[in-house]
Amino acid sequence: MVKITKITTQKNTIGRYNVFIDEGKGEKFGFGLDEDILISSGITKGQEISEESLQTIIEKDTAHKCFTLALQYLSYRMRSKKEIRSYLLKKEQNPTHIEEALNRLDEQGYIDDAAFAGAFVRTKVNTTSKGPLIIRKELQEKGITGAAADQAMAYYTFDKELEKAIKLAGGKLHTKAKKSHQEKIQLAQQQLLSKGFSSAAAKEAVSLALKDTDQDTDAELEAVKFQGDKLWRKYSQKAEGYELDQKIKMALYRKGFPMELIQKYIEEAKEKDLY
Structure with a gap:
């Protein structure tokens, strides 16, 4: 049997108590107990209790x-x-x-996982630029799958997805980066896909954003000159003449510039004796 010799409050933890015991070799600290467990167990100073009962109390406290x-x-x-x-x-x-x-x-x-999922999706839709695929993945990582996930994701309608995607696409298309208009379109779609938007939403969003974007011919010409000059510096040390011409043309074409603009750049570059 074990004797309860003293019960004191813990100084740094409200609602916790230190229980001191004597197993026949003098008083020593036994264990800590929460107030609720102390009351429900009914142990008091001077009480003798079996080892088995003591372990049951400690287990309940744990x-x-x-x-x-x-x-x-x-x-x-x-x-x-x-x-x-x-x-x-x-x-x-x-x-x-x-x-x-x-x-x-x-x-x-x-x-309540269903309530949690609903609140989680609403917060993500209203405060982040994430698409539905990423948000669904985050739900899955938090253990929300099946019907609970489907019900929560119903809040993120295609209209909401498209509205958010158009804003993101518009920002990418209006960037002043010296890239071709076509490359900006590709980058806008890639950005949307990387943020978890569906392929259908990405394509439609870019298409709708383009309607509000005037293609700036001067900016496109400036971009092809910028990219062309970079390519000339890259290839001119290893090629010249027709070979250099073709390398630059193909590289600019892959970057999305129209061939007539590429040809115009090549002709102007030759006039300036860049070649």
Whole structure:
């Protein structure tokens, strides 16, 4: 049997108590207990208790600490079950206690993956430039799949996706980067795909954004000169004449410049004795 010799409050943790015991060799610190567990266990100073009963009390306190950790983690924002489970595992909590804590949280209405998923998607749609494919992937990483994910993603309609994609595409098409108009179109589509927008939304968004974008001939000519001069510096040390001509033409064509503009650049470059 073990004798409870003293119970004191912990100085740095409100609601926690230190329990001192004597196993026949003098008083020593035994363990810490949460106030709720202390009350429910009914242990008092001077009481004698079996080792088995003592371990049961300690086990209940350990499980309670796991539950408290989960509550603290939830106090900052909504969490999915997977997030809470991962967090508690990192805190080296007993897997059995983790599942018990999750069940209690579920029963008491502290966690709801469907509600979490809905709030998560709405926040991402309203505060980020991410497309639906990335947001769905993030949901999956948080353990939300199947019907719960489908229901949450229903908020991100194609109209919302298209509206967001048009704004992003417009910004890319209006950039002052010295690239061909065609290359800007390709880069705009690539950006949208990389941000998780569907192929259909990316294509339509760029197409609609183009209607509001006047193709600046002077800017296109400036871009072909800029790119052409770079290519000349690259190839002129290894080629000349017709071969150099063709290398620059093909490289500019691959960058999306129209052949008539490329030819105009070549002719002007020759007039300036660049070749």
